Amino acid sequence: MRRLARITPVYIEAPENFSFIENSNQFNNFLIQVHHALNEHKSIEVDHRNVTLQTPEALTTFLSVLADPKHQDTRQQGYLPQDPNQRQMFFDSGLCDYLKLNTAVKLPRPSGNIQRRKNFKVEPKTAYDLKQFAMKSLYGQDRRHQPLYNTFIELMANTHNHAGGNSSKEKWLASVYCQPEQGRTCFTFVDTGVGIFRSVSETMGRMKKMAIMLGIRNNQDFLKKLLNGELKSSTGMENRGKGIPMISQLAREGKIENLIVITNDVWANVSQGDFRWLDKEFPGTLWYWEVSKTESTI
């Protein structure tokens, strides 16, 4: 650690529109810069002063990079957004636990609108806690919401079984960001593993053969088939691989809204059937969705 103190940090300016969903390529380039600087130079200085808009999935993804155990021995410094609203959200995001601030500021009280959890296994109690936090924000009390609970369990299982490819178990980070005044809650589930398609190439020989048989030409085709349940799981067993299609079905039925998946070179708004390419690869998988307040129970 003493040696790190002498290293000049790599200066990186955060995009003004700090959103992975809305400003995907620029935000992804920012992440790539951060990854590279941490891996090669072990020290970064990230400037958020000009940030005018932040979205929860971007903050959670950035946090997952900083909190990655691979970057444990690095030095991470930063500047806060100047905009007071953005500053509150930045504090709430948990980034200040990792990013040492370059300016002395009095930390505001947490808004209580964000909850985060991380692990590498399937943690049913954590899925419940996150669901409960969201329901209390939306309705003032806990309510059952099986689609929400099931989505968390399926994603935890998916990360546990696939995200690391052939290597070690990959961690996931989940966040719930409540917007009670809009009657909406935003959920992010991110792993900085190898991403869905790289995971396929590393571990899923049989599935790759099937993809070729099914006439899949590229990663967008592959993701569509995966979401539609037209691919068997990487294990090649018929009884596996139902989790992701189930999440996709919940989105089609409107039980979870605005479902977005970003993995490797694909950006997909599953709820709207909008699939796009990213300019560069995102080394991981991001799942984002929303749940709105409704009068009926699910």
Add this chain to the structure above:
Amino acid sequence: MNIQHNSVSQVQPSDILPHPFISIARDFSPYTGARYRTDGPGSGQEFREDILEPRFLQASEQGQKLRINLDGTEGYATSFLEEAFGGLARTYGVQRVLDHLEFQSLDEPLLTDEIEKYIRDTAGRK
């Protein structure tokens, strides 16, 4: 009113013994998990091995149906259901499992169809 009475010799074991019953939320956990024990707590494998299988065998040997109540949990991952009930069918066969299990759910009535599909889908597979 014409009331029919069974003679002692006509009474079946299932008429005398209390109907075997499992509430997953009460007897296992309201927080069910994924497929294998290695995935984390509350897995389908854990439920099958520790709770379902011994009670299923007992019910099966006594010619009874084991009633499974699915209500009261936070939800069910597909892998939990497949491993618990599909896993049982892989060991004991589809017909025996269907003959001796019965599902109940007021919260999610369609769950029972989904589970029966997982059981039937195991036919011919190990």
